[in-house]
Amino acid sequence: MPTQTSQMDALELLESQHDDVEGLIEEIENADEPDLKQQLFEELADNIAAHSKIEELLFYPAAMAEQTRELLHESTEEHLAVKRVLADMVELDIEDPQWDAKLCVLKETIRHHARDEEEGELFPLVRKLMNKDELQALAGEMTRLFLEVLEEEPRFSVKNETQAAAPLPG
Numbered sequence: 001m002p003t004q005t006s007q008m009d010a011l012e013l014l015e016s017q018h019d020d021v022e023g024l025i026e027e028i029e030n031a032d033e034p035d036l037k038q039q040l041f042e043e044l045a046d047n048i049a050a051h052s053k054i055e056e057l058l059f060y061p062a063a064m065a066e067q068t069r070e071l072l073h074e075s076t077e078e079h080l081a082v083k084r085v086l087a088d089m090v091e092l093d094i095e096d097p098q099w100d101a102k103l104c105v106l107k108e109t110i111r112h113h114a115r116d117e118e119e120g121e122l123f124p125l126v127r128k129l130m131n132k133d134e135l136q137a138l139a140g141e142m143t144r145l146f147l148e149v150l151e152e153e154p155r156f157s158v159k160n161e162t163q164a165a166a167p168l169p170g
Contacts, residue, residue, distance in 0.1 A: 008136070018119070021048060021051070022110070038094045041089070052166075053149050053154065056168075057145065060076070060166075060168055071121055071122045083162050086106065086158050
């Protein structure tokens with residue numbers, strides 16, 4: 001999954017990851033071969049888990065301000081919903097009829113969270129709160145953590161993160 005160019009800022013990084021996730025979902029929907037579908041799903045699940053981790057540990061705390069507080073708390077609740085569906089999918093056989101239904105729910109939840117809430121509402125606020133240098137520095141930290149988490153096959157840890165939304169400062 002592409003992560004960053006030298007000039008990419010944190011918001012651009014997250015948007016590119018949103019694009020990557022949507023692309024993987026589309027590939028899964030078009031895959032006829034169960035083995036390919038499973039392989040693509042493992043990549044998708046790891047990417048979603050790593051993406052959620054960098055948002056919760058780095059981006060959301062850095063973006064916390066009075067204007068963003070409500071959106072950030074809503075975002076952690078949306079992450080929780082995504083993690084619950086993802087945890088179910090990891091446990092199911094890829095050919096189980098419920099699996100495709102859960103993929104549909106996952107796709108819609110992610111689209112709403114990423115495109116409507118984050119890109120539509122949160123990111124414009126963050127762009128006003130943080131300067132270009134801050135956003136670029138944050139992108140570097142986020143990329144490092146993303147790659148580190150990705151190595152650990154984080155899809156297997158998602159089930160342990162389904163009890164409550166991630167805590168936020170303030």
